[in-house]
Amino acid sequence: MMSPRKDKKEKVKLSKESFQYAKQIFRYIRPYRGIFLIGWIFLILSSFSGLLFPLLMGQLLGSGTESDSSMQGIMNKLSVDDINSFALALFALFALQALFSFFRVVIFTNVTENTLRDVRKDAFERLIYMPMDFFNRNKVGELTSRVASDILQIQETIRTTIAEFFRQLVIVIGGIAFLFYLSWKLALIMLATVPVMAIVAVVFGRFIRKLSKTAQDEAANSNVIIEESLMGITNVKAFTNEKFLIGKYEKAVQYIRDLNIKSGLWRGVFVSFIIFCLFGAIVFIVWQGVLMTQGENPELSTRDFFSFIMYTIMMGASFGSIPDLYASLQKAVGATENLMRIIAEKHERELHAGTLKPVINGEIEFDHVSFTYPQRPDVVVLKDITFKAAQNQKIALVGSSGAGKSTIASLLMDFYAVSDGSIMIDGVSIKDIDLEHLREHLSIVPQEVILFAGTIRENIAFGKLNATEEEIIEAAEKANAWSYISAFPEGLDTQVGDRGIQLSGGQKQRIAIARAILNDPKILILDEATSALDSESEKLVQEALDKLMENRTSVVIAHRLSTIKKADQIIVLENGTISERGTHEELSALNGSYTRFLQLQEL
Numbered sequence: 001m002m003s004p005r006k007d008k009k010e011k012v013k014l015s016k017e018s019f020q021y022a023k024q025i026f027r028y029i030r031p032y033r034g035i036f037l038i039g040w041i042f043l044i045l046s047s048f049s050g051l052l053f054p055l056l057m058g059q060l061l062g063s064g065t066e067s068d069s070s071m072q073g074i075m076n077k078l079s080v081d082d083i084n085s086f087a088l089a090l091f092a093l094f095a096l097q098a099l100f101s102f103f104r105v106v107i108f109t110n111v112t113e114n115t116l117r118d119v120r121k122d123a124f125e126r127l128i129y130m131p132m133d134f135f136n137r138n139k140v141g142e143l144t145s146r147v148a149s150d151i152l153q154i155q156e157t158i159r160t161t162i163a164e165f166f167r168q169l170v171i172v173i174g175g176i177a178f179l180f181y182l183s184w185k186l187a188l189i190m191l192a193t194v195p196v197m198a199i200v201a202v203v204f205g206r207f208i209r210k211l212s213k214t215a216q217d218e219a220a221n222s223n224v225i226i227e228e229s230l231m232g233i234t235n236v237k238a239f240t241n242e243k244f245l246i247g248k249y250e251k252a253v254q255y256i257r258d259l260n261i262k263s264g265l266w267r268g269v270f271v272s273f274i275i276f277c278l279f280g281a282i283v284f285i286v287w288q289g290v291l292m293t294q295g296e297n298p299e300l301s302t303r304d305f306f307s308f309i310m311y312t313i314m315m316g317a318s319f320g321s322i323p324d325l326y327a328s329l330q331k332a333v334g335a336t337e338n339l340m341r342i343i344a345e346k347h348e349r350e351l352h353a354g355t356l357k358p359v360i361n362g363e364i365e366f367d368h369v370s371f372t373y374p375q376r377p378d379v380v381v382l383k384d385i386t387f388k389a390a391q392n393q394k395i396a397l398v399g400s401s402g403a404g405k406s407t408i409a410s411l412l413m414d415f416y417a418v419s420d421g422s423i424m425i426d427g428v429s430i431k432d433i434d435l436e437h438l439r440e441h442l443s444i445v446p447q448e449v450i451l452f453a454g455t456i457r458e459n460i461a462f463g464k465l466n467a468t469e470e471e472i473i474e475a476a477e478k479a480n481a482w483s484y485i486s487a488f489p490e491g492l493d494t495q496v497g498d499r500g501i502q503l504s505g506g507q508k509q510r511i512a513i514a515r516a517i518l519n520d521p522k523i524l525i526l527d528e529a530t531s532a533l534d535s536e537s538e539k540l541v542q543e544a545l546d547k548l549m550e551n552r553t554s555v556v557i558a559h560r561l562s563t564i565k566k567a568d569q570i571i572v573l574e575n576g577t578i579s580e581r582g583t584h585e586e587l588s589a590l591n592g593s594y595t596r597f598l599q600l601q602e603l
């Protein structure tokens with residue numbers, strides 16, 4: 001709960017930097033700049049032609065009240081001087097506008113969708129290549145929902161907001177020009193009211209934006225509660241913590257409600273203020289304008305007066321919408337910044353410089369390795385770890401929970417870089433080995449197997465994407481998984497995961513084993529499940545593991561005495577250091593920490 005609050009504060013502060021990041025979106029638009037430019041031409045055409053509407057409409061409205069034509073300027077050039085011509089000109093204007101707008105919308109959508117496809121792809125590519133540390137720092141659920149909402153925001157902005165903002169600006173600026181052209185006196189009277197509205201709009205807009213941003217962030221926080229509760233639903237139910245979580249969520253949504261209601265209140269004040277000023281100004285201007293049309297030799301013709309009024313109304317509406325559009329643009333800058341920050345993060349390939357692709361036989365050496373998680377710099381998790389596993393040896397790591405066993409496995413996979421010392425495979429430091437090459441020769445069967453939503457076939461083939469049907473079946477057989485898979489009516493095509501059937505712990509483990517068999521790594525890392533299986537599946541899993549460990553170097557985080565006994569070398573970890581090492585017989589004879597460990601584990 002702490003981190004989102006923290007970076008929310010950071011975000012309000014950053015503004016120059018935000019633009020620096022947000023600007024990078026142009027990199028994605030650039031390939032489509034040609035068509036985008038054409039879109040802009042249509043936007044400019046439609047915006048400027050839109051300016052003629054109040055003029056023509058005013059002239060048409062005014063024509064009914066005047067017999068003589070007092071038209072000058074543009075109107076004369078267009079030679080529109082009777083009621084029918086004004087109407088026809090209006091129809092022509094709308095036809096043109098319809099055409100321009102059609103192309104503008106189509107082209108802007110096109111550019112947006114192309115750009116976003118590239119952004120989406122890049123963002124995912126970045127995410128998937130992020131170092132593990134990144135995933136420790138960011139909650140996955142929060143990350144995905146934030147990326148999704150940022151992309152929506154950007155989509156809306158490129159597709160409509162920018163165009164709309166531009167159109168309103170043209171209306172306001174062009175409108176002012178026409179007002180002065182029609183009557184500078186009346187225009188000045190009108191402008192006396194506009195700056196007041198403008199200042200209030202900007203100040204108000206900023207305030208409202210801040211409120212709604214806070215509410216948005218809080219909404220993201222509250223979603224985390226739902227996600228975490230549902231993902232850990234077994235725990236929630238087992239500990240009957242439903243009420244506690246409901247209470248927590250209720251508090252969060254109440255807070256969001258309060259924030260949004262507060263922001264709604266201010267929005268209401270804002271809207272009514274604008275409306276009041278607008279109508280007040282219109283009445284005032286109408287009053288002054290009507291006075292000007294009176295007399296023998298009026299300052300202003302009735303037609304021009306009507307045009308003036310039409311401009312005022314149109315500009316008023318534009319002015320009202322500008323703060324919202326501006327707020328939306330601001331949001332888009334924030335959203336783009338978020339996304340570009342992710343894209344700008346260094347991914348694994350940039351952090352890991354090694355490019356060597358040596359032949360890997362499977363000799364492992366940890367040489368005075370120390371390690372601290374980047375997240376927790378004050379806790380040294382591994383201290384001066386030195387051990388060596390010859391090719392095809394079985395190494396068992398034992399030790400109490402939190403001793404650092406899984407951390408050793410993570411370091412071997414190069415999920416994190418060591419803080420000190422080095423890890424070598426066949427004498428080559430893993431820092432210098434190409435990351436993909438390294439991981440291709442390593443497989444991990446994790447403690448908790450997580451299957452992807454999809455078929456059993458897909459889940460096994462994850463170990464080798466181009467595996468044939470025969471290879472998959474063979475791997476499943478070796479993993480002792482084939483008997484239960486073939487018993488399913490749909491066999492390998494059985495859906496597992498969220499929308500499919502649920503497999504038992506032992507069944508899932510055997511799928512993970514089949515996956516590793518298919519991958520055929522030189523080095524196998526096995527994080528033995530601590531949860532006991534029933535003796536039947538235990539036997540099946542054990543057999544499968546024994547087969548899997550043949551002809552490769554295995555590092556087994558062992559909990560079962562049977563596995564430990566079979567190891568060529570046992571390493572006993574205590575608080576991140578190696579306290580004892582040797583075979584089962586040697587260590588048992590010592591009667592030291594290994595013996596204590598076995599007693600504690602009741603092995």
Ligand SMILES: Nc1ncnc2c1ncn2[C@@H]1O[C@H](COP(=O)(O)OP(=O)(O)OP(=O)(O)O)[C@@H](O)[C@H]1O
Binds near residue numbers: 400402403406408
């Ligand atoms: N991602 C992480 N960020 C920060 N600290 C971590 C992280 N993962 C583990 N730790 C810490 O490192 C220490 C060693 O953890 P590790 O997971 O290696 O233990 P383990 O020996 O595998 O324990 P277990 O038998 O319970 O799986 C623990 O103190 C743990 O809190």
Ligand SMILES: [Mg+2]
Binds near residue numbers: 405406407
């Ligand atoms: Mg562990």
